[in-house]
Amino acid sequence: MQLAPLPATIDRRNWGDALDLDRTGFFFRQHACDRKTVWKINLSPPLDRHVILCGMKLPIVHHPAYDVTTIPDDHRFPMRKFARLARQLVASDFADRLAWHEPEAAPVAAVERAHDPAYVADILRQRLDDKAARRIGFPITPAVANRSLLSTGGTMLAGRLALEHGAAANTAGGSHHAARGHGAGFCVFNDVAIAALDLLEANTVARVLVFDCDVHQGDGTAQIFAADPRVFTCSIHCEANWPLEKPPSDLDVGLPKDADDAAYLDVLLPALALSIDRARPDIVFYNAGVDPHASDRLGKLALTDDGLRARDLHLAQTCRRLGIPLTAVIGGGYGEDRDAVAARHLILFEAMAKTFT
Numbered sequence: 344m345q346l347a348p349l350p351a352t353i354d355r356r357n358w359g360d361a362l363d364l365d366r367t368g369f370f371f372r373q374h375a376c377d378r379k380t381v382w383k384i385n386l387s388p389p390l391d392r393h394v395i396l397c398g399m400k401l402p403i404v405h406h407p408a409y410d411v412t413t414i415p416d417d418h419r420f421p422m423r424k425f426a427r428l429a430r431q432l433v434a435s436d437f438a439d440r441l442a443w444h445e446p447e448a449a450p451v452a453a454v455e456r457a458h459d460p461a462y463v464a465d466i467l468r469q470r471l472d473d474k475a476a477r478r479i480g481f482p483i484t485p486a487v488a489n490r491s492l493l494s495t496g497g498t499m500l501a502g503r504l505a506l507e508h509g510a511a512a513n514t515a516g517g518s519h520h521a522a523r524g525h526g527a528g529f530c531v532f533n534d535v536a537i538a539a540l541d542l543l544e545a546n547t548v549a550r551v552l553v554f555d556c557d558v559h560q561g562d563g564t565a566q567i568f569a570a571d572p573r574v575f576t577c578s579i580h581c582e583a584n585w586p587l588e589k590p591p592s593d594l595d596v597g598l599p600k601d602a603d604d605a606a607y608l609d610v611l612l613p614a615l616a617l618s619i620d621r622a623r624p625d626i627v628f629y630n631a632g633v634d635p636h637a638s639d640r641l642g643k644l645a646l647t648d649d650g651l652r653a654r655d656l657h658l659a660q661t662c663r664r665l666g667i668p669l670t671a672v673i674g675g676g677y678g679e680d681r682d683a684v685a686a687r688h689l690i691l692f693e694a695m696a697k698t699f700t
């Protein structure tokens with residue numbers, strides 16, 4: 344899909360012009376309500392829902408078992424970055440703006456909405472064949488299976504908290520290479536797809552935007568939702584990176600190798616505007632992978648900390664401005680220095696805490 348030309352000076356002051364809000368059926372009214380700002384959203388079909396967007400703490404979903412200690416700490420997939428991230432959040436200067444929640448394992452029935460029951464059973468009983476396990480990239484042990492259900496439950500919980508509070512973030516999630524019948528690329532269950540289908544099937548939301556900024560194309564998500572008009576998928580990734588085969592998202596933006604902050608933000612703004620315009624979502628699931636960073640071991644792009652910060656702030660501020668609940672997952676981030684990787688993930692939480700609290 345070609346990006347529609349949009350005004351060169353898109354910023355928060357002219358979002359209304361950029362999105363042609365009346366034409367697409369968005370209407371916004373702002374009400375003063377003590378310290379809180381309440382946006383009334385009227386979508387077509389109308390949902391008549393108030394989203395409270397500030398005067399709260401940012402809900403954070405985390406579980407100690409996100410770290411799998413049976414996988415060596417020097418494995419290419421940093422399975423122990425999650426507890427490091429949690430420690431950095433607790434020590435951060437915005438720790439008092441966070442409200443912690445612990446998820447339960449995702450119900451198997453919910454997982455089976457996005458995945459073939461036979462594949463789910465193979466994971467839960469650890470009977471995946473060698474070839475299928477190699478495609479995922481680490482051995483499927485009871486701890487890995489348990490963790491996959493927990494991080495999926497975390498994204499499901501974050502989605503529900505975002506609908507209640509306006510925004511929420513999981514300290515894991517973003518397993519976007521997991522497709523309907525198989526896992527791949529360190530991804531076992533597609534937590535975002537499962538969480539989106541959970542809300543859709545319950546008629547809690549009618550339309551979903553999956554906005555995927557992990558440096559790798561969101562092939563599993565694109566495959567799962569290829570024929571589902573309720574979900575709009577957008578992936579901004581490095582075209583020269585894995586996966587080689589990229590099943591089409593509703594909107595794919597493939598950046599050349601070594602694209603920097605300016606090149607990234609040049610495509611981010613119109614891609615987000617176009618995605619919201621087309622999706623008219625009741626909720627956004629944002630994969631905030633930090634692997635576009637220049638120091639990432641698997642990324643091939645050249646973003647700085649400031650570039651990631653500008654990206655995350657733009658997502659958070661746009662969703663807040665438009666009154667669309669935002670659910671963030673951390674996605675990919677790779678490197679030998681696990682604390683440095685966790686510190687890059689911290690940027691997302693700071694951007695959201697400063698935007699929504």
Ligand SMILES: [Zn+2]
Pocket residue numbers: 557558559632634674675676
């Ligand atoms: Zn990635």
